Amino acid sequence: MNSKKLLIAVVLVSLVGCAQKPSREIIAEDGALTAVPTSSLLEQAQQAIEAGEFRNADPLLQQLNASARTSKETLQYNLLALEYAIKLKNIDQSQQVLDRIKHDQLNQSSKELQIKHGLLKAEFYELSGQFLIAARERDFLSSILEGDVKETNHQFIWQDLTNLSLENLLKWAETAPNTQFADWLQLAAIAKDPEFTLKEHVMAVQEWKSAHPSHPASIKLPGGLALLAEIAQQQPKHIALMLPLSGNLANSGQAVRDGFMAAYYQTLKRGYDVPMISIIDSSAAGSISLAYGDAKALEAEWVIGPLEKRQVNTLAKLEELPLPTLALNYSDNTAVGEMPDDLYQYGLAAEDEARLIAEYAFQQGLRRVLAVAPDNDWGKRIYTAFEIRWIQLGGDVAEQRFYKQQKDYNPEIKALLNVDDSQDRYKSIRRIMSEPVEFEARRRQDADWVFLLAMPIQGRQIRPMFDFNFAGDLPIYSTSQIFSGKNNRKKDQDLNGIYFTDLPWLLEDSEIKSIVQDNHKRAKGSYARLYAMGVDAFRLYPRLNQLSVLPNSKIFGVTGDLSMDSEGRVHRKMPMARFVRGLPKAISTDQP
Structure with missing residues (x-):
């Protein structure tokens, strides 16, 4: 009889748990039980994650979570679970896995696992928008990395630092003088200075190289800086x-x-x-x-x-x-x-701004949005750019509404927040109950933020309607169109609390x-x-x-x-x- 084996998952539990349970079992045709080695499960899960086959990786990781493991295998499993969560851009789950990795296990592990932990930790910081911490982590790892991994790590350090503001690059460079990381910060500050002409940038980079000849970034200039001198001549x-x-x-x-x-x-x-x-x-x-x-x-x-x-x-x-x-x-x-x-x-292009808002909101841990945009070609185009990026990141849209220009936006916002439904339920109860019923109108509870597309005039009318309809606790994000470009404290009081993205020109x-x-x-x-x-x-x-x-x-x-x-x-x-x-x-x- 053919001895082909049929795999059956015995237990499926949450990735976050760490219980020590029997390893996975195989039921053969003769009825015998054979345990699948944890090492084999680890290898299969790693291959699935590297190939982007997350549906295959999920049951393997759940089975690993339910398996008996040595201390080393527990660390390997946690690192795989962390890599899996990061690949899925799940910040909360990544944080939970990071928190359960024990330092004593890490200190007693191999150099290879310590490097993997450090690089994944840096990826988590990047996913959550903590670019300075990510760069520090990568700089710390730099001395023990080799070959292409070391070069790639340097590229990520540069990308992380160029996500920071010029002001903070200069400030943090002063807090750790005469260190390799401070030199990274100084070079990034040179690259980010918008006041430099092309030739001034060339001169500043050359001076930095002369001052730090053995720095990794001096040996191989990052981010196109090596091209500046040639570009300046053409x-x-x-x-x-x-x-x-x-x-x-x-x-x-x-x-x-x-x-x-x-x-x-x-x-x-x-x-x-x-x-x-x-x-x-x-x-x-x-x-x-x-x-x-x-x-x-x-x-x-x-x-x-x-x-x-x-x-x-x-x-x-x-x-x-x-x-x-x-x-x-x-x-x-x-x-x-x-x-x-x-x-x-x-x-x-406002499309760039809408995508940026989606990314920033996701980094803040927000996941389910209520969207409000003008009912015109511009509003629908910008909303579409936002929605595509938001869904790519893993966010959900609780509801979207397109509004027409009007004098009173309260009915629109009231309907968006389902306050009408709350009041309708109260009226139904009143008809049934003979006794007086206490009532407080409520808004929907299935969203954690608002994406608002509006010009200043509309924004000043719409923003207070969220407070009026019991949604003053929901953070509101918008594009630069919400700001007229000219400070007007009296009129813009009604925009208080709105987060928006805008040109450095208007903010610095x-x-x-x-x-x-x-x-x-x-x-x-x-x-x-x-x-x-x-x-x-x-x-x-x-x-x-x-x-x-x-x-x-x-x-x-x-x-x-x-x-x-x-x-x-x-x-x-x-x-x-x-x-x-x-x-x-x-x-x-x-x-x-």
């Missing part, structure tokens, strides 16, 4: 700045132009070379093809612009561009591999910001972000090659941390803020 001599300076978009075009030229003159004043700039009114040119004809006639080597989405859509359909171009908006075409080779796209002081605001009255109002966009457009174009060649590299600007995808689209990561007493206050997401 700059265009003549640029056409193509913007709408007349017509309906004139004010927007002029704001971008003035920000761009402010950065240009700041660089010139510092004694560095700048290209010749020819300014072309894309509205007056008649068509985008004629505007490019003007640029070529002027012998420009690059174009920065256009700003109008319709014109960027036209460029995206071409097989080949007349000149390499940094467009200041995004085309509607997001298909992979269909963009002209020399087209780069940069703008202030800088030399270039002072220059722009001193010379342009509109720079403190609704056009403030466009002035910042102009500044970053000037600073971005010289480094497009850096972003293109190195996918994980970033440029740190006044509109956020800038990176590029494979289609030449520039994405932004921005700091968080919160309305406090009617004013936006930057909040640090860096944890010491």
Whole structure:
């Protein structure tokens, strides 16, 4: 008779438990029981996790949890359970597994298991947004790592540090002077300084290398820093700045132009070379093809612009561009591999902000959202970007509502929070009961935060409705559109408590910001972000090659941390803020 074995899981229990129970059993056709060695289960679970076969890994880990184990096998099991939880982006479960790993077991274990524990611990900190602690953990491990693992670990140290603010990098570097980690912090601070011109960055990096010749980052510069000197030698001599300076978009075009030229003159004043700039009114040119004809006639080597989405859509359909171009908006075409080779796209896309809010909320341990967005194309587009990222992370949407512009938003928010249902139940009970019934209206309890898409006027009306409907304890997150760009303590009292993401330009002081605001009255109002966009457009174009060649590299600007995808689209990561007493206050997401 064939001796093929049939596997039957005897016990399935929670991963979090640690009870010592009999090992897994196999029932053969002759009825005999054979225990599956714990070592075999560990090996199978490791293979399943590495292959991303989580459905297969889950029962194996549950069976391991129910098996008799040696001290070493218990540590191996816990490390597998930790790796599994991290792969599933389950922060709470990861923390529970970390807490149950005993230090005496770890200290008595092999170097291999200690390294695995340290690297997984760093991954957990990264998953939960604790980037400084993650970098410290990786720096601590660096001396005992070898080969590709050591190199990869250095890359993660750099990515962790570039997620921190410039202010905190400098502060923490001072707390541990003359250490390898402090030197990492100093180099990251150099890279993140938005005031540096390209050549100033080259000089600062060279000075750092000279001061720390044996540092791992000096031996192999991270994040595209090694390319800076070469990039600085390959700059265009003549640029056409193509913007709408007349017509309906004139004010927007002029704001971008003035920000761009402010950065240009700041660089010139510092004694560095700048290209010749020819300014072309894309509205007056008649068509985008004629505007490019003007640029070529002027012998420009690059174009920065256009700003109008319709014109960027036209460029995206071409097989080949007349000149390499940094467009200041995004085309509607997001298909992979269909963009002209020399087209780069940069703008202030709210989609980036919505995805960032999803990531930040998830890092805070929030899991189930109530979403409120305008019932228009913009609101649905931004909400969709948020929802896709939120679900990718593992979050749930309790309910979404799209609102139309109206005078009273209370019915909309009341319905979202199911307060109506609570009152309807009370009325039903009143009809049944002859005695008076005590009643307090309640909101739904199946959500732990709110994603609100709104302009300032709508936001000031909607935010108080959550307090009124018993949801004042729910944290509310929004995109930069919730802030007008100009401080207004009286009006924005109604936005108190809202978390939102916005440009560093609006949340931090800088030399270039002072220059722009001193010379342009509109720079403190609704056009403030466009002035910042102009500044970053000037600073971005010289480094497009850096972003293109190195996918994980970033440029740190006044509109956020800038990176590029494979289609030449520039994405932004921005700091968080919160309305406090009617004013936006930057909040640090860096944890010491």
